Amino acid sequence: MSRDDLAFAASIISEARHLIALTGAGISKESNVPTFRGKDGLWRKHNVMDLATPSAFARNPQLVWEWYSWRQDLIAKCTPNPAHHTLVKWEKKGILKSLISQNVDGLHRRAGSGNVLEVHGNLWAVKCTSCTHLGRLSDPAQGIPECPSCGANLRPDVVWFGERLNPVVMQNVREELERADTIIVIGTSALVQPAATFPLIVKQRGGKLLEVNIEQTPLTRTVDAHLRGKAGELLLKLDKLIGI
Ligand code: NAD
Ligand code: ZN
Numbered sequence: 001m002s003r004d005d006l007a008f009a010a011s012i013i014s015e016a017r018h019l020i021a022l023t024g025a026g027i028s029k030e031s032n033v034p035t036f037r038g039k040d041g042l043w044r045k046h047n048v049m050d051l052a053t054p055s056a057f058a059r060n061p062q063l064v065w066e067w068y069s070w071r072q073d074l075i076a077k078c079t080p081n082p083a084h085h086t087l088v089k090w091e092k093k094g095i096l097k098s099l100i101s102q103n104v105d106g107l108h109r110r111a112g113s114g115n116v117l118e119v120h121g122n123l124w125a126v127k128c129t130s131c132t133h134l135g136r137l138s139d140p141a142q143g144i145p146e147c148p149s150c151g152a153n154l155r156p157d158v159v160w161f162g163e164r165l166n167p168v169v170m171q172n173v174r175e176e177l178e179r180a181d182t183i184i185v186i187g188t189s190a191l192v193q194p195a196a197t198f199p200l201i202v203k204q205r206g207g208k209l210l211e212v213n214i215e216q217t218p219l220t221r222t223v224d225a226h227l228r229g230k231a232g233e234l235l236l237k238l239d240k241l242i243g244i
Pocket of ligand 1: 035104105106188189190212215230231
């Protein structure tokens with residue numbers, strides 16, 4: 001990638017009237033957020049798919065909570081990286097209007113981003129399996145947390161395999177995709193639906209599409225600028241060129 005590509009991408013960002021971002025697991029790579037699927041993972045004896053479904057939770061809530069508690073503990077030790085921080089700065093300066101993330105690690109909020117739409121939920125969020133209670137844990141779960149309103153089991157408020165995405169979050173996402181004239185897509189393989197189609201919705205309406213990734217994705221051939229490299233490094237470079 002040449003300096004010209006970066007300068008071109010920076011000019012698109014500077015000219016945007018309504019810039020939004022879409023982020024995936026790649027933006028958290030430089031924060032060392034684990035993928036939980038590595039061969040050395042503590043959970044190698046279990047199939048991750050069997051831990052992240054409503055039926056798995058109904059069968060063995062204790063086991064599912066042990067897995068989430070382990071993940072919460074790992075995430076608590078990770079910190080936001082320059083890519084997260086740059087997006088916070090752009091939001092504060094009024095350049096970035098909102099941020100759609102597929103990540104459940106909560107690092108955007110921890111970095112200080114305000115307008116975050118977490119389409120797959122958040123590892124620290126909980127909801128009651130019986131009433132409408134919604135809450136948030138501040139420490140990794142101990143055992144099976146109970147609902148403070150009705151005493152039923154709480155479950156992680158993340159979207160499990162086979163579940164619908166949160167309709168309120170999705171309505172907000174649709175509205176942002178309608179408003180956006182530019183979208184920057186950072187660290188997503190663009191394979192997981194429906195997030196993979198979000199950039200195309202902006203593009204089809206005549207908007208601009210930027211991609212930051214260490215490799216090509218199915219989106220790459222439709223983008224206005226593809227920036228190849230690590231999110232943290234590239235966002236710092238873009239920020240410098242934008243000069244705010
Ligand atoms: P993905 O794992 O499918 O793709 C990650 C992408 O990031 C890849 O295209 C890769 O080339 C790119 N990448 C890796 N390191 C990068 C870096 N330093 N800078 C820029 N790009 C980099 O992730 P996805 O597209 O988010 O979809 C996977 C699903 O898994 C999502 O549903 C997500 O919710 C879930 N997930 C979340 C987390 C998290 O919360 N941090 C972690 C793993 C998986
Ligand atoms: Zn309840």
